[in-house]
Amino acid sequence: MSETSDGHHDGFRSYFSRDQLLTWPNLVTLLRLACIPLFLWLLFIDENRAAAAWLLAILGSTDWVDGWIARRFDQASAFGAAFDPIVDRLLFVVALPALIVDGSVPLIVAVLALLREALLVLLVPLVSALGMRRLDVTWEGKTGTFLMMFAVPMFLGAASTLSYAAVLSWLAWIFAIPGLAYSWYAFCFQYLPKILQASRDRA
Numbered sequence: 001m002s003e004t005s006d007g008h009h010d011g012f013r014s015y016f017s018r019d020q021l022l023t024w025p026n027l028v029t030l031l032r033l034a035c036i037p038l039f040l041w042l043l044f045i046d047e048n049r050a051a052a053a054w055l056l057a058i059l060g061s062t063d064w065v066d067g068w069i070a071r072r073f074d075q076a077s078a079f080g081a082a083f084d085p086i087v088d089r090l091l092f093v094v095a096l097p098a099l100i101v102d103g104s105v106p107l108i109v110a111v112l113a114l115l116r117e118a119l120l121v122l123l124v125p126l127v128s129a130l131g132m133r134r135l136d137v138t139w140e141g142k143t144g145t146f147l148m149m150f151a152v153p154m155f156l157g158a159a160s161t162l163s164y165a166a167v168l169s170w171l172a173w174i175f176a177i178p179g180l181a182y183s184w185y186a187f188c189f190q191y192l193p194k195i196l197q198a199s200r201d202r203a
Helices: 001-015 024-034 036-044 047-073 078-102 108-130 139-158 165-202
Strands: none
Touching: 024 036, 024 047, 024 078, 036 047, 036 078, 047 078, 047 139, 078 108, 078 139, 108 139, 108 165, 139 165
């Protein structure tokens, strides 16, 4: 095996090493991933919008929890840095279409959120082709995702039989507007410029 391939192999092994995988933040992220089917079951099979909304809100809050654990106990890892946003995005792209089908989220909110996610996914091959290891998540991008993680279940809760559904309707918009603003700001003024700069540097 060549020196280059040895380096690549060693890098791959270190990326998926025991120390990289077996951390508490990664466990929290894995639990979030495992709860996605439960959310779909609550929404469509059990037809319990209130329970589905609460579960979605809890899953959204765990996104902050795993980040806090990683910083507090020095358990940040390269694998976790990639795994966490992937699960966030997956939860997002599963929950929003589900709520569109359910009719419990404003279409404009869902379309704007999903369009941004679709554009990010389409840019992944370009990021790889340009030799960028990954597109690091910025504070604005993370904040936008965090706000939307609460706005979406609030829209669902607002369409449920919860006694405070009317309050959730107002809160959902209070979270959704800045959430979309931060998300699109990060895409247009942080992620996209980095990719364009990398493209110019490679030319």
